[in-house]
Amino acid sequence: MGQASFRLDDDIENWIESRLIAGQNKSVWYRHAVETMMYIDPVLDEIYEPYQYDERQELIEAAIQKEVERRKNGVNNPNGN
Numbered sequence: 388m389g390q391a392s393f394r395l396d397d398d399i400e401n402w403i404e405s406r407l408i409a410g411q412n413k414s415v416w417y418r419h420a421v422e423t424m425m426y427i428d429p430v431l432d433e434i435y436e437p438y439q440y441d442e443r444q445e446l447i448e449a450a451i452q453k454e455v456e457r458r459k460n461g462v463n464n465p466n467g468n
Contacts, residue, residue, distance in 0.1 A: 391417075 403416050431443045
């Protein structure tokens with residue numbers, strides 16, 4: 388099994404730690420992040436080159452925001468009115 392080692396800015400590390408429950412190891416969060424990207428990247432490969440990190444990130448952020456807004460509106464207005 389592979390094992391990664393890398394450095395992060397303190398702000399990023401603090402943010403990740405804020406997302407964990409008490410006693411949870413950061414490696415769980417990192418594993419989830421990498422596994423999520425493993426499923427998303429093949430779809431993004433249809434429109435971007437593998438090295439186009441910024442473009443991929445922008446699309447993911449926009450798509451997530453759009454879906455969150457859609458779901459929030461659906462919850463507040465379940466009949467679409």
